[in-house]
Amino acid sequence: MPRRRKPAPGCGPLIPPLSETARPLRQQIFERVRAAGQIARVQLAKELSVSPASVTTITSELIEAGYLEEVRTAREAEGGRGRPPTALGVRAGAHHVAGIKLSDREHTAVIVDFAGNLVADEAIARVPGAMDLAAILDATETLLNRICAKAGIVRADLSAVGLGVPGFVDSPGGIVHWSPVLSTRRVPLAAAATARFGLPVHIDNDANLVTLAELWFGAGRTLSDFAVVTIEHGLGMGFVINHRLYRGAQGLGMELGHTKVQLDGALCRCGQRGCLEAYVADYALVREAQTALNLTHRETQSVGILLESLYDHAKAGNAAARSIFHRAGRYLALGLSNVVNLFDPELIILSGERMRYDYLYAKETLSEMTGMCLNTGRPAPRIETHAWGDLLWAHGAAALALQEVTAGLLGPAREMAAQ
Amino acid sequence: MPRRRKPAPGCGPLIPPLSETARPLRQQIFERVRAAGQIARVQLAKELSVSPASVTTITSELIEAGYLEEVRTAREAEGGRGRPPTALGVRAGAHHVAGIKLSDREHTAVIVDFAGNLVADEAIARVPGAMDLAAILDATETLLNRICAKAGIVRADLSAVGLGVPGFVDSPGGIVHWSPVLSTRRVPLAAAATARFGLPVHIDNDANLVTLAELWFGAGRTLSDFAVVTIEHGLGMGFVINHRLYRGAQGLGMELGHTKVQLDGALCRCGQRGCLEAYVADYALVREAQTALNLTHRETQSVGILLESLYDHAKAGNAAARSIFHRAGRYLALGLSNVVNLFDPELIILSGERMRYDYLYAKETLSEMTGMCLNTGRPAPRIETHAWGDLLWAHGAAALALQEVTAGLLGPAREMAAQ
Structure with missing residues (x-):
């Protein structure tokens, strides 16, 4: 089977959001490992209805690229050192992302690693009421700097930022059509924040963030x-x-x-x-x-x-x-x-x-x-x-950022470029 | 690349309906070719966001298995015989299916080939009112025999039958929970018809059939x-x-x-x-x-x-x-x-x-x-x-049968068995 060139981790531009259903197998495998925490290759093949051979090939690529790693299950750890580990997990340190939730009472933020583990959280109180775009960006930047300091990293260590706002949000387009925290309509918030922070910023609304939090850290497991x-x-x-x-x-x-x-x-x-x-x-x-x-x-x-x-x-x-x-x-x-x-x-x-x-x-x-x-x-x-609570929503924003980072690394545009 | 054993066409049992979104690439490629009528490999790769190499490998398998064939585009036909044809189409004769719509006024049926071309249609009038299961099976069998005769084939030449009934239908489970044409509730119509005709029978309700007709023969193209x-x-x-x-x-x-x-x-x-x-x-x-x-x-x-x-x-x-x-x-x-x-x-x-x-x-x-x-x-x-009209619904029933035949031939269970 021809070996694919190894994709360079984290150095390419993010691609547009994927169609929800047309994900390549590589991305499906990565996401299933992440959801499971740790999972054996044979179980992956079973759950995704693909051949064990395909799973072995693709997970080898993902390990080589630094996204997955072999982990010792509890039973293997007990059983001594004789056999190599059979389970896979996400390499937590491969990426870090921030999730931020803007709300009427306070703004909250979390930083999580590539496996979704919480690294730091932070909140700043605010005066209720709608703000203009400049004030939103100022507040978000202050919070972002503060949580990076708390996590002991610099902003450039982040691979992406997820930003949650209440109201009516076009997530793929990056536009806030209307929000109680913004004083104007049809604000291109994702592009403005991306330019300001020098990091890819993805936005979404309340309900989708709570759903993403459940998908990545709750019921979705x-x-x-x-x-x-x-x-x-x-x-x-x-x-x-x-x-x-x-x-x-x-x-x-x-x-x-x-x-x-x-x-x-x-x-x-x-x-x-x-x-x-x-x-x-x-x-x-x-x-x-x-x-x-x-x-x-x-x-x-x-x-x-x-x-x-x-x-x-x-x-x-x-x-x-x-x-x-x-x-x-x-x-x-x-x-x-x-x-x-x-x-x-x-x-x-x-x-x-x-x-x-x-x-x-x-x-x-x-x-x-x-x-x-x-x-x-x-x-x-x-x-x-x-x-x-706002911390859950910030977690959802971090899940959004992780999803976009994963899609950028493993999605179809990347796959074609790697041929 | 290891060669997969060629799957034997049409001889295996049908597998349970697939999850709507977890289709393997092989099935997606086949369905896209069928929807397009004829399409070049490079266009397939573009539309499905996969590598041209994957498309070439999989379409070769599908051609070898007898499901696809190379076709000459209009331009290629004009341009002479120098180069091999670049477009693909479904091999129409590979399978035939019947679609039947039961309704209050009349029962209608069509037979279509693997590419979805109409081979024959037929209708029989009926006395309005609910029938019991035995009467429904009798009427359906009469219609099935009549349309096979019209198409010049025998029943065993059919790979599957799609059966549409108005009302509340559990299609994956094969159960009619309630229908104005049936005098009892919770009728296991798919299993009963499968046993009676010696052919795989799949059932669905009105609205889904019209949607399948649009998906296969109308807007879905x-x-x-x-x-x-x-x-x-x-x-x-x-x-x-x-x-x-x-x-x-x-x-x-x-x-x-x-x-x-x-x-x-x-x-x-x-x-x-x-x-x-x-x-x-x-x-x-x-x-x-x-x-x-x-x-x-x-x-x-x-x-x-x-x-x-x-x-x-x-x-x-x-x-x-x-x-x-x-x-x-x-x-x-x-x-x-x-x-x-x-x-x-x-x-x-x-x-x-x-x-x-x-x-x-x-x-x-x-x-x-x-x-x-x-x-x-x-x-x-x-x-x-x-x-x-009832003929459109019968076409939808035929699309249901084609979908299930395709899933059985190309779906994940088959892929694993072929390893």
Whole structure:
């Protein structure tokens, strides 16, 4: 079999994002090793339905290129030094990336190695409100410098940066169409940050980052397909198909929060009517909370305090407060049932700050959801509520950076160049 | 490079359906050649982002196995006989399959060759109403024998049969959960038909068949991702991602007709409330038609005649009749906008018998749809209305059979066995 020339690690330009499904075998093998932590070649061949010979050839290339290494399993370590190790793992030191999450309260960052191990984390508080591009870049650079110092590396040691922003983001195009942290629309944030930091910067929105965090560090280690639904200020969704984040056919899909659940329904902050999030998200609850709590317009509190107060009243038996949460829960059930009827996932992960309001995944809510899923004779999908928080989102941003580094090193454009 | 043993064509058992996205390169190459009709090796390498060397190796294997052949392009034919042909095509005679569509009015069938060319078609009328499994098998066998005779082949010459039934079908599992043409639920139709005919039989539902027909013989020849929405007695959807029909993570998704568009809304024939199809499909219109046309319960006509009459009245200016079509159009717009907001397709194809009612794709309807799609700054996706009819569905059933034959010959299980 002809030997391919060894690709030079980490020195080429990043290629455009890959089609979600047309990954070459080399990349699939690398990603499966990374997800597994450590895995034997024979198991890789089985899981990917390819010949053991192909796995041996490709993993030899990846070891030679410095991306994978042979590791001793626990059993082999016990059994003495007689036989060579059979399992493979990612060579953690091959690359480092940063993940940064911009939010209304604080900006958070992590640095992880090529195997996804956390090297350092950092957060800086901020004054809430929208910023212009220059202020965002200043804040991000300050945070980036601080976390590099904490990790004991220089910025040039990073192979890429993942940057997460809430709102409506065209990740492949690098454009933020709208975000609560940005004062203008259609901002080419990825290009601006890449120019400023001298590093490849990739951007994505909240829900996709949480999904990437699950894919790289959570549920994705054992499952190939699952959905993530997040509720914070808005309602977002991410979907993993065959170990890859699916973004819709043209890169701007999965906007579950803006699917319509009522013709001419409640007003959404996007300007349209009847969006799911106009019944479930913060601002939907706030609209009715003022009525339920008998607040005048002048008494309006911050959203967080108002919702906490509403929740306390509901728990104390206030019927109006309860009915607000009850209705939001029913609409969430409707939205989840639509996810099931369209995507038929095995698992739906609920995440995001508003999940602290347990009405959203109360037994009645899940039972309503089941009642709206087409009766297939199978049990309804599992629903799990996972931890959330800005650090998780920063991890998702780091996963985005790792994904792009991997695609750049192992993707099809590189493969052709190496022939 | 080690030579693989040539796989014996058409003599092995069919393997279970592949994961939609984990296709080996061999299968991807074959499918791309088939979709293109004829294509040069260098173009294949470009489109699939793999090395020309890999394409040359794999296409040589496929030619040797008798699945592909070298063909002379029009330009080469003009230019004389000096150089060998550079383009590849599918060897049409390598396999034949039958596609059969069962419906309420008639059963239709086609036989196509391995390249998808129509060899014969046939239809038999039937008495409307649900049948039991034995009657379905009798009718299908009669039709199968008749079309084989017409094509001048015997049943054993067929490599597989695709069988399309309206209703709720688990295609990978071979089970019809519910169908208007079957008098019982949860019928293992694929296994029963396989046993009866002595041929591998694969089943699927209406919307998926129309989508497969588009994928193999229509839009799929030029597009990698698109949606198909069908309206007949119900509302169905099919979605093609990266040249493959996507069925949901566990094989039972894409039930757009049963996504909920109103909490506690109109009653659907599935027994639940607020399903999209309960506002758009035949029976939804019929419920209101009796009111609009001042019909008593005793005057009830057949659905087809009633809807034709309603349509005539609407065209003649009957305001009540118009409002029925107008509302159905608005709900269809809502459903299509949800498809756009979730899947972000470049093209949505509308198909099915009810598309003759042009209110469903009137300018106002499409404009309402655009108004409910998240504003991304890009134009709304193209909406096209394509031909429909039982023969198209039978073609889709044949495409299903071809897909399964191809997967059985070229899929990963076969690849491993051939090592």
